[in-house]
Amino acid sequence: MKTRLLLAIAALALPVPLLAQDGQAHDPAALQQKALGDNTAYSIVEDLTTEIGPRLAGTDREAAARTWAVDRLKAMGFANVRIEPFDMKTWVRGIETAEVTAPYSGNMHITALGNSASTGARGLEAQIVYFRTMADLEAAAAGSLKGKIAFVSHKMTRTQTGASYGQFGDVRRRGPNIAASKGAAAIIIRSVGTDYHRNPHTGGTNFAKDVTPIPAAALAIPDAENLERMITRAARDGKPVTMKLVLTPRQIGTTQSGNVIAEVPGSDPGAGMILIGGHLDSWDLGTGAVDDGAGVAISAAAAKLIMDAGTPKRTIRVVWWGAEEVGIFGGSAYAQKHGAAGHALAMESDFGAGRIWQVDFRLPETADGLKTKIANALAPMGIGRSNDVASGGPDHGPMVALGVNAIDLRQDGTDYFDLHHTPDDTLDKIDPQMLRQNVAAWATVLAIVANDPADLLPKPVPAK
Amino acid sequence: MKTRLLLAIAALALPVPLLAQDGQAHDPAALQQKALGDNTAYSIVEDLTTEIGPRLAGTDREAAARTWAVDRLKAMGFANVRIEPFDMKTWVRGIETAEVTAPYSGNMHITALGNSASTGARGLEAQIVYFRTMADLEAAAAGSLKGKIAFVSHKMTRTQTGASYGQFGDVRRRGPNIAASKGAAAIIIRSVGTDYHRNPHTGGTNFAKDVTPIPAAALAIPDAENLERMITRAARDGKPVTMKLVLTPRQIGTTQSGNVIAEVPGSDPGAGMILIGGHLDSWDLGTGAVDDGAGVAISAAAAKLIMDAGTPKRTIRVVWWGAEEVGIFGGSAYAQKHGAAGHALAMESDFGAGRIWQVDFRLPETADGLKTKIANALAPMGIGRSNDVASGGPDHGPMVALGVNAIDLRQDGTDYFDLHHTPDDTLDKIDPQMLRQNVAAWATVLAIVANDPADLLPKPVPAK
Numbered sequence: 001m002k003t004r005l006l007l008a009i010a011a012l013a014l015p016v017p018l019l020a021q022d023g024q025a026h027d028p029a030a031l032q033q034k035a036l037g038d039n040t041a042y043s044i045v046e047d048l049t050t051e052i053g054p055r056l057a058g059t060d061r062e063a064a065a066r067t068w069a070v071d072r073l074k075a076m077g078f079a080n081v082r083i084e085p086f087d088m089k090t091w092v093r094g095i096e097t098a099e100v101t102a103p104y105s106g107n108m109h110i111t112a113l114g115n116s117a118s119t120g121a122r123g124l125e126a127q128i129v130y131f132r133t134m135a136d137l138e139a140a141a142a143g144s145l146k147g148k149i150a151f152v153s154h155k156m157t158r159t160q161t162g163a164s165y166g167q168f169g170d171v172r173r174r175g176p177n178i179a180a181s182k183g184a185a186a187i188i189i190r191s192v193g194t195d196y197h198r199n200p201h202t203g204g205t206n207f208a209k210d211v212t213p214i215p216a217a218a219l220a221i222p223d224a225e226n227l228e229r230m231i232t233r234a235a236r237d238g239k240p241v242t243m244k245l246v247l248t249p250r251q252i253g254t255t256q257s258g259n260v261i262a263e264v265p266g267s268d269p270g271a272g273m274i275l276i277g278g279h280l281d282s283w284d285l286g287t288g289a290v291d292d293g294a295g296v297a298i299s300a301a302a303a304k305l306i307m308d309a310g311t312p313k314r315t316i317r318v319v320w321w322g323a324e325e326v327g328i329f330g331g332s333a334y335a336q337k338h339g340a341a342g343h344a345l346a347m348e349s350d351f352g353a354g355r356i357w358q359v360d361f362r363l364p365e366t367a368d369g370l371k372t373k374i375a376n377a378l379a380p381m382g383i384g385r386s387n388d389v390a391s392g393g394p395d396h397g398p399m400v401a402l403g404v405n406a407i408d409l410r411q412d413g414t415d416y417f418d419l420h421h422t423p424d425d426t427l428d429k430i431d432p433q434m435l436r437q438n439v440a441a442w443a444t445v446l447a448i449v450a451n452d453p454a455d456l457l458p459k460p461v462p463a464k
Numbered sequence: 465m466k467t468r469l470l471l472a473i474a475a476l477a478l479p480v481p482l483l484a485q486d487g488q489a490h491d492p493a494a495l496q497q498k499a500l501g502d503n504t505a506y507s508i509v510e511d512l513t514t515e516i517g518p519r520l521a522g523t524d525r526e527a528a529a530r531t532w533a534v535d536r537l538k539a540m541g542f543a544n545v546r547i548e549p550f551d552m553k554t555w556v557r558g559i560e561t562a563e564v565t566a567p568y569s570g571n572m573h574i575t576a577l578g579n580s581a582s583t584g585a586r587g588l589e590a591q592i593v594y595f596r597t598m599a600d601l602e603a604a605a606a607g608s609l610k611g612k613i614a615f616v617s618h619k620m621t622r623t624q625t626g627a628s629y630g631q632f633g634d635v636r637r638r639g640p641n642i643a644a645s646k647g648a649a650a651i652i653i654r655s656v657g658t659d660y661h662r663n664p665h666t667g668g669t670n671f672a673k674d675v676t677p678i679p680a681a682a683l684a685i686p687d688a689e690n691l692e693r694m695i696t697r698a699a700r701d702g703k704p705v706t707m708k709l710v711l712t713p714r715q716i717g718t719t720q721s722g723n724v725i726a727e728v729p730g731s732d733p734g735a736g737m738i739l740i741g742g743h744l745d746s747w748d749l750g751t752g753a754v755d756d757g758a759g760v761a762i763s764a765a766a767a768k769l770i771m772d773a774g775t776p777k778r779t780i781r782v783v784w785w786g787a788e789e790v791g792i793f794g795g796s797a798y799a800q801k802h803g804a805a806g807h808a809l810a811m812e813s814d815f816g817a818g819r820i821w822q823v824d825f826r827l828p829e830t831a832d833g834l835k836t837k838i839a840n841a842l843a844p845m846g847i848g849r850s851n852d853v854a855s856g857g858p859d860h861g862p863m864v865a866l867g868v869n870a871i872d873l874r875q876d877g878t879d880y881f882d883l884h885h886t887p888d889d890t891l892d893k894i895d896p897q898m899l900r901q902n903v904a905a906w907a908t909v910l911a912i913v914a915n916d917p918a919d920l921l922p923k924p925v926p927a928k
Contacts (some may be wrong), residue, residue, distance in 0.1 A: 051697070106514075197661050222892050
């Protein structure tokens with residue numbers, strides 16, 4: 001009797017699974033208010049960064065994060081919580097030191113880039129050849145770098161949109177392959193970042209199949225500028241600058257990664273599901289708070305607000321992606337396995353936890369009414385509508401390429417590249433109030449799209 | 465003939481050594497204007513941080529800095545440039561790593577404190593005992609820390625004056641000795657700093673003669689806060705947190721340090737000299753730009769402005785002090801060798817390169833007119849007069865204790881403890897315009913004091 005009574009009380013306290021008629025249960029303004037007082041997202045990123053910490057793709061730490069994620073998503077009440085595993089080639093960091101040996105001296109703060117080769121434990125000492133920009137490196141004669149360490153500088157611009165990562169990130173993405181193809185023994189770059197701390201920015205690079213990988217690393221920005229000053233002075237005296245590099249990362253072969261999936265089942269499976277998420281893996285230097293603990297937290301917290309308010313028409317599928325940083329392996333594995341069919345929309349949060357200030361759409365012309373509804377609901381939050389075409393986020397790129405619609409809630413990234421891929425990506429960089437603003441914007445969009453009558457099912461992409 | 469002509473032209477280009485009557489050659493307002501357009505200080509700190517870099521007291525790098533300093537001060541035209549050497553006991557850094565081993569995992573950014581003992585290369589793994597404040601550590605029972613790692617947190621306050629370094633610095637200065645005396649195997653502290661970067665703050669500590677030194681190190685602030693979160697969570701589950709520490713610093717015995725001295729000879733040796741400077745040694749983690757490349761640069765640049773304008777009445781003695789960071793060994797050696805006699809005033813710059821906003825005096829009552837003259841000349845720069853008693857700066861403490869007068873030009877230190885004793889103390893943190901404002905204020909004070917008729921010779925300090 002007593003037990004029955006307790007169960008009855010417990011049932012009353014549970015969120016009532018309303019069958020919403022056109023989203024009556026999901027009033028955007030009410031959800032915004034609720035989100036602005038909700039600490040769910042912050043507690044996810046706090047727990048993830050404290051209990052798991054760094055979680056490099058393909059490693060035991062990423063696996064520990066998946067186990068943690070399944071427990072957390074189940075505890076939050078999501079349905080169909082599961083891992084979809086996939087295999088990947090995995091690279092891990094080793095020792096990393098850099099020391100100017102002549103004509104000056106000094107240790108420099110450096111970090112290997114993903115897929116960097118090793119110098120061996122004894123290291124490599126060589127003359128530095130300086131390139132002020134990526135274009136200068138590209139213009140170097142074939143073979144001219146034989147036995148040398150190429151050093152590419154390249155000052156990145158701070159922007160709200162993060163647009164400059166496209167251009168300046170190229171030094172990291174393509175520079176090592178170019179230097180290797182010109183015979184360099186190693187390459188060091190000025191970190192792709194906008195801060196002035198002794199924290200180098202890592203990130204992935206790739207070598208072409210016919211190019212032998214070389215050691216490739218990034219200097220912290222104060223170190224890169226000091227090295228430039230040394231090079232300028234030494235050149236005046238006609239002297240080369242030499243550096244000793246020790247970098248011992250390794251390719252450890254094939255290991256397992258995976259995507260963690262959780263769902264808010266909708267009342268109308270035929271309307272297509274909404275795919276949302278962030279990536280669970282992080283670079284190994286920080287604890288992955290802004291990249292992308294924030295993204296997994298924001299997307300799941302918003303989905304939970306919808307779930308707790310009632311059953312939406314469309315299913316919301318939350319995916320915490322694996323192995324994004326090292327090549328969007330999780331997003332590619334998912335697209336290959338599932339295809340576009342049945343996916344109405346994709347939204348990802350993977351640009352930190354700054355204030356959302358703009359919404360971009362990639363929706364069919366027949367959904368113009370939906371765009372207006374969303375823009376009007378976001379406007380009171382100071383979020384403007386743009387004419388930019390939404391990307392859907394890095395992990396959803398393969399799905400968007402297959403014709404899936406997308407909406408981007410754009411975060412203010414002015415400070416994002418101070419932290420991106422550095423040891424400094426830690427919990428203290430997240431402003432809880434900004435995180436709640438993100439969740440409020442996400443809940444607003446989900447409340448509308450999850451119940452909208454527009455036909456959002458993907459149309460076959462015409463063959464080229 | 466040709467040579468003679470060239471010499472004559474060269475002589476015309478040299479600063480004319482005017483014999484100033486009451487400082488007519490040293491108009492404060494004119495010197496302020498000149499200083500605000502003068503790049504001398506910035507070029508000193510740029511060259512020192514680039515060509516020498518870190519210069520830990522007692523090491524070869526500090527010796528290299530002295531050689532560099534003698535060349536530089538001679539090239540600037542100072543007289544009687546020389547080194548006054550002294551012996552000291554020297555400590556050097558080794559490997560330093562920290563890893564949480566249970567119930568969570570993760571590498572933490574850590575650095576040994578000066579005079580820390582070594583854990584040995586194999587390291588030390590032990591349970592952490594957490595103290596929220598220094599007072600809590602002091603209250604721990606004797607023997608209660610046996611075999612444990614004490615962890616003391618203690619959040620430092622950001623202030624313009626730097627006053628909170630007094631209280632919060634105590635964790636670093638006295639904490640290790642207290643922990644050792646209670647039987648701790650090691651101590652880690654939250655860095656004494658105000659930033660949120662993964663750059664731990666080093667600094668000196670001391671052990672009493674009857675206390676065996678233990679490994680003592682500081683965690684970067686984000687790491688300290690993460691460790692606190694781990695401890696809180698683990699305590700909820702009744703679990704201890706364990707850490708593996710590897711710290712291998714060494715005491716290398718007696719080595720040589722020294723003070724570098726340079727002078728602007730005055731026309732009236734009987735009026736007493738003005739002792740100014742900053743310290744040449746730096747901690748080894750950064751390149752010693754704000755602590756204290758800025759100070760040596762500001763003091764010397766201001767003295768050069770005076771020298772170039774004409775001969776002052778009082779001699780100005782510039783001292784770039786050795787071994788300040790590890791115990792004010794240079795200042796003590798100087799006071800012991802020279803005593804107070806013949807020293808009219810002491811002024812040091814050792815608080816970065818922030819804007820000067822206040823002037824403090826320690827002058828005899830008979831010099832009230834001098835104070836007013838100085839305050840009136842600084843007022844147009846927005847520098848206010850205070851009732852605080854000037855300290856003369858750390859290196860001049862031993863001289864001030866002997867009765868030497870002092871003036872402090874107080875810098876804005878709001879951001880100083882973001883950088884203090886960290887790898888982040890690099891050239892890019894210095895704002896050239898603020899540095900020039902410092903030189904302008906210094907030149908103003910020197911122009912007045914160096915020519916003032918007041919009797920500033922030290923009076924014997926009464927025996928207690």
